[in-house]
Structures are given as C-alpha cells and as structure tokens.
Amino acid sequence: MLLQAGGAPPTTTAAHLTPAERQASLQWSVEEERAFEGALARHIDEDDTEERWDRIARAVGHKSAMDCKRRYELLAEDVRNIGAGRVPMPAYNEGHDTQEPSTSGVVGDKVGVRPKKAAGGARTADQERRKGIPWTEEEHRLFLLGLAKFGKGDWRSISRNFVISRTPTQVASHAQKYFIRLNSINKDKRRSSIHDITTATPPANGGAAAPVTGAAASKDTSYGSATIRT
DNA sequence: TTAGCCCTTCTAACCCGCAA
DNA sequence: TTGCGGGTTAGAAGGGCTAA
Numbered sequence: 001m002l003l004q005a006g007g008a009p010p011t012t013t014a015a016h017l018t019p020a021e022r023q024a025s026l027q028w029s030v031e032e033e034r035a036f037e038g039a040l041a042r043h044i045d046e047d048d049t050e051e052r053w054d055r056i057a058r059a060v061g062h063k064s065a066m067d068c069k070r071r072y073e074l075l076a077e078d079v080r081n082i083g084a085g086r087v088p089m090p091a092y093n094e095g096h097d098t099q100e101p102s103t104s105g106v107v108g109d110k111v112g113v114r115p116k117k118a119a120g121g122a123r124t125a126d127q128e129r130r131k132g133i134p135w136t137e138e139e140h141r142l143f144l145l146g147l148a149k150f151g152k153g154d155w156r157s158i159s160r161n162f163v164i165s166r167t168p169t170q171v172a173s174h175a176q177k178y179f180i181r182l183n184s185i186n187k188d189k190r191r192s193s194i195h196d197i198t199t200a201t202p203p204a205n206g207g208a209a210a211p212v213t214g215a216a217a218s219k220d221t222s223y224g225s226a227t228i229r230t
Numbered sequence: 231t232t233a234g235c236c237c238t239t240c241t242a243a244c245c246c247g248c249a250a
Numbered sequence: 251t252t253g254c255g256g257g258t259t260a261g262a263a264g265g266g267c268t269a270a
Contacts, residue, residue: 134257135257153240154239156237156238169239169258169259170257172238172240173257173258173259174257176241176242177255194255
C-alpha cells in the first residue's frame with residue numbers, strides 16, 4: 001500500500017501548508033504525475049527519509065524532494081478524507097444496472113455474480129451473458145484511489161469504500177485487465193484505453209492536476225492522485 | 231484440535247464491441 | 251476485416267470461522 005489513509009499521519013500534513021505552498025504543490029503536469037507515481041511505487045518499501053524523497057524527486061525531474069513530499073501528503077490527506085466519509089461519493093448506482101456491493105461477504109447479487117452453474121455446464125435462459133457496463137473514467141479513478149489506499153488484492157474494501165457501484169469481483173476483474181495493460185509490451189502500438197489512466201488525477205483543465213477535495217469529488221472528475229503499485 | 235463450510239481472491243477462458 | 255480492449259464468468263485455491 002502506498003497511501004496509509006487510516007494509518008499514522010505524515011509528520012507534516014497538507015493542512016499545514018500555506019496557500020502558496022499548497023498551490024505550488026498542485027502545479028503538476030500529467031508527465032510529472034506519472035513519473036512521481038512510478039517513482040513512489042519503486043521506492044514504496046523504503047523508509048520515509050530525505051534520501052527517499054530525493055530519489056523520487058530526481059525521477060520526477062523538475063520537482064524538489066519537498067514538492068514530492070508535499071504532493072504525497074496532499075494525496076494522503078485526500079484519501080483520509082475519503083476514508084472518513086468527508087468526501088461525498090457520486091451516486092453511481094443511479095441509473096446503473098449494477099448492484100450494491102455485498103455487505104454479507106457474498107460476491108454480489110447481479111453483475112459479477114455467477115449463478116449456480118446449470119447441470120452439465122450449460123447456461124439457462126436467465127443465465128444469458130450479461131452485457132458489460134463499461135467502466136467510466138470516474139470509476140477508474142476511484143479504483144486507483146482505492147488501490148492506493150487498500151493496495152492490490154483488497155478488492156472488497158475498494159469496492160465498498162471507493163468504487164461502490166462495482167462488486168469486488170468486478171473490481172478484481174478490472175484490476176486484472178488494468179495490470180495486464182500496465183505490463184503489456186508494444187505500448188506504442190496499442191490503442192488508447194481507460195487503463196492508460198494510471199493516476200486518479202484527471203487531465204488538467206488548462207492547468208495543474210489537483211488532488212481530490214471534498215467539493216471536487218462530489219460530482220466532477222477531480223478525484224486527486226492515487227499511486228499504484230505495479 | 232480438526233473437519234467442514236463459507237467467503238474471497240486469483241486466474242484464465244469466453245464473448246462482444248469497436249478502433250485501426 | 252481483423253485484432254485488440256474490456257467485461258463477464260467459471261473454477262480453483264486459500265483463509266477464516268464455527269461446530270463437533
């Protein structure tokens with residue numbers, strides 16, 4: 001896990017930043033975001049030392065170690081807000097043919113739930129293959145946020161707390177495709193895909209990529225950056 | 231303590247839609 | 251037209267819980 005939203009707080013939090021410092025920390029290009037997240041993933045197991053942030057900063061290029069650390073703290077703050085329920089989540093269920101995530105441990109009740117296999121393995125009429133509901137960019141960004149908070153493998157928590165419109169099975173399936181995509185070769189030839197989004201930060205609207213805020217996350221696509229382990 | 235059950239995750243196959 | 255991307259589903263495996 002890269003971001004410990006519920007764990008020990010960073011030594012300094014984003015709340016301690018002056019508006020100018022906070023603004024400066026927001027001025028990240030998409031390329032810088034990706035470099036930062038890749039570097040963070042590579043150095044995730046290291047202690048929170050100056051040397052670690054120096055290495056990450058060098059990987060990013062035009063950012064200082066302090067910038068990188070502030071960036072991380074902003075992301076951690078965002079994830080904590082989400083975890084504390086201070087950030088309202090979009091109501092994805094509305095109008096979707098998806099179900100509430102399971103609360104009983106049962107893997108869902110509709111999509112992603114395999115019905116009892118018919119005798120002989122044949123599908124019955126009501127076991128018609130369901131038409132897939134494409135993941136939206138918002139869902140994917142929430143997935144990345146959840147991945148950053150709970151880490152790879154905890155699909156149930158990601159489903160319950162982030163991508164509430166998808167079942168754990170769906171999240172796991174999406175993750176499967178995502179990591180396959182991430183590890184795929186021929187990156188130049190391949191088509192564009194939602195899985196090319198490796199950060200929860202949406203493309204900048206004429207400027208910086210901003211971490212999630214309570215207001216931003218309510219309806220638009222500003223879900224902040226999440227770092228993933230690949 | 232252990233066997234059995236249930237839940238969850240992982241992996242791969244299958245299928246469909248669509249971009250190249 | 252074809253191959254790729256992405257969603258669904260099936261089956262296996264592992265872990266946790268509980269009753270005997």
